[in-house]
Amino acid sequence: MKENxxxxxxxxxxxxxxxxxxxxxxxxxTFKKNLPNVQAYxxxxxxxxxxxxxxxxxxxxxxxxxxxxEFMQIYNQIKTFKKAEKDFFIWDKIIFSNTIKDxxxxxxxxxxxxxxxxxxxxxxxxxxxxxxxxxxxxRLKVPDTGSQVEMSxxxxxEPSDAAGLIKRVFDSGLAVEGLSFHVxxxxxxxxxxxxxxxxxxxxxxxxxxxGYNLKIVDIGGGFPAAYDSNVPRFERxxxxxxxxxxxxxPADIEIIAEPGRFMVATAAVLVSEIIGKAVRxxxxxxxxxxxxxxxxxGIVYDHWIPNFQPFKSGETExxxxxxxxxxxxxxISLSEQLPRNLQIGDYLYTENIGAYxxxxxxxxxxxxxxxxxxxNQ
Numbered sequence: 001m002k003e004n005x006x007x008x009x010x011x012x013x014x015x016x017x018x019x020x021x022x023x024x025x026x027x028x029x030t031f032k033k034n035l036p037n038v039q040a041y042x043x044x045x046x047x048x049x050x051x052x053x054x055x056x057x058x059x060x061x062x063x064x065x066x067x068x069x070e071f072m073q074i075y076n077q078i079k080t081f082k083k084a085e086k087d088f089f090i091w092d093k094i095i096f097s098n099t100i101k102d103x104x105x106x107x108x109x110x111x112x113x114x115x116x117x118x119x120x121x122x123x124x125x126x127x128x129x130x131x132x133x134x135x136x137x138x139r140l141k142v143p144d145t146g147s148q149v150e151m152s153x154x155x156x157x158e159p160s161d162a163a164g165l166i167k168r169v170f171d172s173g174l175a176v177e178g179l180s181f182h183v184x185x186x187x188x189x190x191x192x193x194x195x196x197x198x199x200x201x202x203x204x205x206x207x208x209x210x211g212y213n214l215k216i217v218d219i220g221g222g223f224p225a226a227y228d229s230n231v232p233r234f235e236r237x238x239x240x241x242x243x244x245x246x247x248x249x250p251a252d253i254e255i256i257a258e259p260g261r262f263m264v265a266t267a268a269v270l271v272s273e274i275i276g277k278a279v280r281x282x283x284x285x286x287x288x289x290x291x292x293x294x295x296x297x298g299i300v301y302d303h304w305i306p307n308f309q310p311f312k313s314g315e316t317e318x319x320x321x322x323x324x325x326x327x328x329x330x331x332i333s334l335s336e337q338l339p340r341n342l343q344i345g346d347y348l349y350t351e352n353i354g355a356y357x358x359x360x361x362x363x364x365x366x367x368x369x370x371x372x373x374x375x376n377q
Contacts, residue, residue: 005271014273015290015370021055022376023267028059034238043221043260044070046355051374062093064258068105099139099155106130119157128172135177136169142196147184148303162203178216187222188232190240201248221258225265227352261355268354270295274346284319291323291330293364295357302356306333308348314339325365
């Protein structure tokens with residue numbers, strides 16, 4: 001692998017973000033195999049590259065979007081469809097999972113009869129005024145202890161408020177299609193899913209008793225990507241989810257999910273180049289041509305722990321790896337075990353960097369960010 005990475009870096013330049021579409025397809029099929037009764041809506045925010053969307057579209061994925069621009073990325077895949085096919089795809093395979101949507105977006109998507117989430121009374125009124133064709137999914141607040149990125153502090157209705165929020169929608173003349181939750185991103189505490197499904201089932205079944213025809217349960221995202229051997233296996237989580245759904249819910253419901261990180265995290269490798277070397281307070285600092293404002297933005301926004309591997313061997317010690325910008329905040333890691341004999345012009349590579357990396361990259365300080373190379377399309 002190392003030889004091929006060096007060859008690609010020399011051919012295309014660095015920093016080089018190598019995205020393996022065979023791995024994306026493998027991850028999608030792993031999800032389908034282990035959760036065969038769950039419709040996977042890829043969370044576009046994890047990596048919105050159009051080629052990723054194309055690959056997952058061709059695999060038969062559905063899509064979770066948070067904005068009109070993300071919606072249009074999916075729309076570009078179906079713009080040649082006949083109107084009836086196009087409308088059905090949008091209705092059946094896209095969900096607007098952002099619980100707060102601006103009025104302009106709601107007006108633009110009104111004609112498509114979209115599936116949208118909500119978690120508060122004001123959102124119901126706004127949807128009624130600007131997009132009365134929508135089907136609504138109530139997002140619930142659930143525990144997210146132990147997840148890499150928590151969600152409950154910003155999203156989700158208190159379970160005690162759910163009955164009133166469901167009634168408000170039906171009283172307004174709209175319909176609640178189902179319930180959703182999110183246990184937090186990169187969830188390795190599988191009890192979160194069990195508790196969330198229990199909370200959701202109680203609200204779901206009570207709503208049906210009242211005559212409300214809820215039919216969707218959206219189990220959100222959080223499915224852990226296999227960053228290393230310490231991450232619990234997805235197959236075990238799938239068993240928990242399948243068992244709890246069978247135990248808690250009626251058989252006639254539709255189960256959907258919003259995997260993002262799971263689909264793309266392990267599908268990319270970054271090759272960066274050492275552009276400077278200095279000793280600061282007795283520690284070697286390797287300056288590379290990528291940083292936290294660019295492909296390593298996941299360190300800031302995603303609590304991601306970076307990893308670096310050298311292409312040459314040598315006596316190792318604890319080194320710092322820092323980015324190219326003139327901001328002292330641009331420190332990728334201060335504790336990487338790397339050879340002390342690396343020189344300017346040498347390469348490093350970073351694995352499992354496909355999610356929340358290029359998606360949140362900026363052009364701060366005038367740096368363009370990584371070159372994206374697609375392989376195995």
